[in-house]
Amino acid sequence: MSPAITHVTLAANEASEHRTLIITLFALFVLATLGITVWAGRQTKDAADFYAGGRQFSAFQNGLAVSGDYMSAASFLGIAGAIALFGYDGFLYSIGFLVAWLVALLLVAEPLRNSGRYTMGDVLAYRMRQRPVRTAAGTSTIVVSIFYLLAQMAGAGVLVSLLLGITSDAGKILIVALVGVLMIVYVSIGGMKGTTWVQMVKAVLLIGGTILITFLVLLKFNFNISDLLGSAAENSGKGDAFLEPGLQYGADGTTKLDFISLGIALVLGTAGLPHILIRFYTVPNAKAARKSVNWAIGIIGGFYLMTIALGFGAAALISQDEIIASNPSGNTAAPLLALHLGGVDSAWGAILLATISAVAFATILAVVAGLTLASSSSFAHDIYANVIRKGQATEKEEMRAARWATVAIGVVSIALGALARDLNVAGLVALAFAVAASANLPTILYSLFWKRFTTQGALWSIYGGLIVAVGLVLFSPVVSGDPKAMFPDVDFAWFPLKNPGIISIPFGFAMGWLGTVLSKEEPDAKKYAELEVRSLTGTGAH
Amino acid sequence: MAAEAPPPSTEQPKLPTPEEFTEVQESAEFGELRRSHRSFAFPLTIAFTAWYLLYVLLSNYAGGFMGTKLFGNINVAFVFGVLQFVTTFLIAWWYSRHAATKLDPKAEAIKTRMEGGA
Numbered sequence: 001m002s003p004a005i006t007h008v009t010l011a012a013n014e015a016s017e018h019r020t021l022i023i024t025l026f027a028l029f030v031l032a033t034l035g036i037t038v039w040a041g042r043q044t045k046d047a048a049d050f051y052a053g054g055r056q057f058s059a060f061q062n063g064l065a066v067s068g069d070y071m072s073a074a075s076f077l078g079i080a081g082a083i084a085l086f087g088y089d090g091f092l093y094s095i096g097f098l099v100a101w102l103v104a105l106l107l108v109a110e111p112l113r114n115s116g117r118y119t120m121g122d123v124l125a126y127r128m129r130q131r132p133v134r135t136a137a138g139t140s141t142i143v144v145s146i147f148y149l150l151a152q153m154a155g156a157g158v159l160v161s162l163l164l165g166i167t168s169d170a171g172k173i174l175i176v177a178l179v180g181v182l183m184i185v186y187v188s189i190g191g192m193k194g195t196t197w198v199q200m201v202k203a204v205l206l207i208g209g210t211i212l213i214t215f216l217v218l219l220k221f222n223f224n225i226s227d228l229l230g231s232a233a234e235n236s237g238k239g240d241a242f243l244e245p246g247l248q249y250g251a252d253g254t255t256k257l258d259f260i261s262l263g264i265a266l267v268l269g270t271a272g273l274p275h276i277l278i279r280f281y282t283v284p285n286a287k288a289a290r291k292s293v294n295w296a297i298g299i300i301g302g303f304y305l306m307t308i309a310l311g312f313g314a315a316a317l318i319s320q321d322e323i324i325a326s327n328p329s330g331n332t333a334a335p336l337l338a339l340h341l342g343g344v345d346s347a348w349g350a351i352l353l354a355t356i357s358a359v360a361f362a363t364i365l366a367v368v369a370g371l372t373l374a375s376s377s378s379f380a381h382d383i384y385a386n387v388i389r390k391g392q393a394t395e396k397e398e399m400r401a402a403r404w405a406t407v408a409i410g411v412v413s414i415a416l417g418a419l420a421r422d423l424n425v426a427g428l429v430a431l432a433f434a435v436a437a438s439a440n441l442p443t444i445l446y447s448l449f450w451k452r453f454t455t456q457g458a459l460w461s462i463y464g465g466l467i468v469a470v471g472l473v474l475f476s477p478v479v480s481g482d483p484k485a486m487f488p489d490v491d492f493a494w495f496p497l498k499n500p501g502i503i504s505i506p507f508g509f510a511m512g513w514l515g516t517v518l519s520k521e522e523p524d525a526k527k528y529a530e531l532e533v534r535s536l537t538g539t540g541a542h
Numbered sequence: 543m544a545a546e547a548p549p550p551s552t553e554q555p556k557l558p559t560p561e562e563f564t565e566v567q568e569s570a571e572f573g574e575l576r577r578s579h580r581s582f583a584f585p586l587t588i589a590f591t592a593w594y595l596l597y598v599l600l601s602n603y604a605g606g607f608m609g610t611k612l613f614g615n616i617n618v619a620f621v622f623g624v625l626q627f628v629t630t631f632l633i634a635w636w637y638s639r640h641a642a643t644k645l646d647p648k649a650e651a652i653k654t655r656m657e658g659g660a
Contacts, residue, residue, distance in 0.1 A: 088601075088619055088620070088623075089601075091623055092598070092601070094623075095594075095597070095623055095626045095627070096594075098626070098627060098630055099590065099594050099626055099630050101630070101634070102587070102590050102630060102633055102634065102637075103587065105634055105637060105638075106583040106586060106587055106637055107583060107587060110641075224614075225616070226613070226614030226615045226616050227614075227615075229614075229615040229616065229620070230614070230615040233615065240609065240611075240617075243609070243615060243617055243619070243620065244605055244608055244609035244617065244619055245600075245601035245602065245605060245608050245609075245619055246601070246602075246605050249602070250602070250605060256602045256603070259598065259601070259602055260598055260599070260602065263594070263595070263598035264595075264598075267591065267594055287646065290638060290641060291638075293634070294634055294635075294638055297630065297631065297634045298631070301627055301630060301631060304627070305624075305627060449580075525564070526560040526563070526564060527560075528567075529560070529563040529564040529566075529567035529568075530560060530563040532567055532576070533563050533566050533567050533572065533652070533656075534563075536572075536575055536576060536579060536645075536649060537572075537575070537649040537650075537652045537653045537656070538649060538653050539557075539558065539652065539653045539656045539657060540557045540558070540656075540657070
């Protein structure tokens, strides 16, 4: 056993001694959120409550909830890990995840709030033939959300093995199953109201925890960022290269292409993420939607700036061997950093570790609830009510369908969650971004801004983007042919990039254009007039 | 709140008719609103995307330049990254100001008239 591994085991043992504390913190959060859920469930009476939280949240509340929905295990565990291992290259995630909000702010949030009701499909199908386009929108919503869920589940598994020293597969699966059951309860009982409050609480906890760690890191370096970076570079053993781009992606032409691909997926993905988009329905009008995006940009931006301290702090204070031994992709760097800041063999260290891990756990639960709500809403509202029942379902039936869909999606994600343990969770989430940018964003933009866009264009764009993005991931090193892949023992990877965005996103846009110019049907001019006027003015929005 | 969830067009009886929507869409006033939004949002979207891509491409293909140290261990790459944050905050603020002064009053006027006159 190498010294590093012994060290990690020690850390885990240390944590295990304080297992009661960790479990108490977890239990407190779970109990508090369950309380909120039951309370919210009592107030959830009609579909607008279940899907949109009654549309009565303030811009600040929603901004906080959007932040809680967005800053996932990928942001907290994944980015800290990516920076801790690859230095500057990991920082791309922080930048891309933030800049992406401008697309949502300038082009999507307000028109969506003005013209849709409950789901992304409401806007995509607005001026199209309802059944095929809603089916497509529902399908892509569920696929994107499941990719995203996969990352959160991977994060949950990783946390638990670190904290409780559980390394057996059975133990990890048990925890993933616990997360799955909790998310089913949150969403099916609390609906959007419960989910929103859980996300707000989580955002406050996450920001608080991150400020604490950032403060402690900076304190160690006398608030001198240059010293922090210098120590990180030195301790990483990679010198100045650690602070420059290229450590992870600079090896050759292919990896450089992968970097561009990731960069594009990050910046274009956010505005196509269904679980984020439906949050804009929880405020009374488009102005409030705009303000909530501004709050979110402020909160999320502040958080991502602090990932510099988390990531480089971990690199400066913990050896690379220890980080890698704990998790090959660095996913545990942030909790390990908390342990080291408090002192590895001290109670204070264990308390910090427990606190940060509880925060990470809360983060995962809140995001998972948002994702589950987005996919079950879309199933119930787009596919069940409008396609299967052709708009004839009662509100009660629709909500019942949503609750059953929640259970089904929970079960699927528990099953998939066991597969993705060793992948960096930020990388996994970037895949969801790529799929969202390929399948959803083109159709959203064309629908809102292109008069000629037709049903065929929408279908080609959604399915084309979806199939190419998912297909390329399937044949990429993420799934097979790499030691860290989901199936490391087989190799059917012929697509060299880990992120498909550079191909699938232009493809999605191109298919939307091609499908439109080749379609025989005329676009519905009246419906476009209605959509355009409503989306820009808010006429008839409620 | 409507009890059903049919396609959005039929959900609210008080909505203006399709003819009214078409009429408004073709009006000069709405054209002005559309132009104010698009002429601001579209070029700005292209600009910040290009600025971001510049950062991605420089990271990839201009490692030497990005690695240049400016002061202490702070290099060009780091400053570039932080600048992306700054521009994001500024653009969000700038757009919101534009929307509040140039878009909201026009949108509000059209909405009030359409809903009132329906």
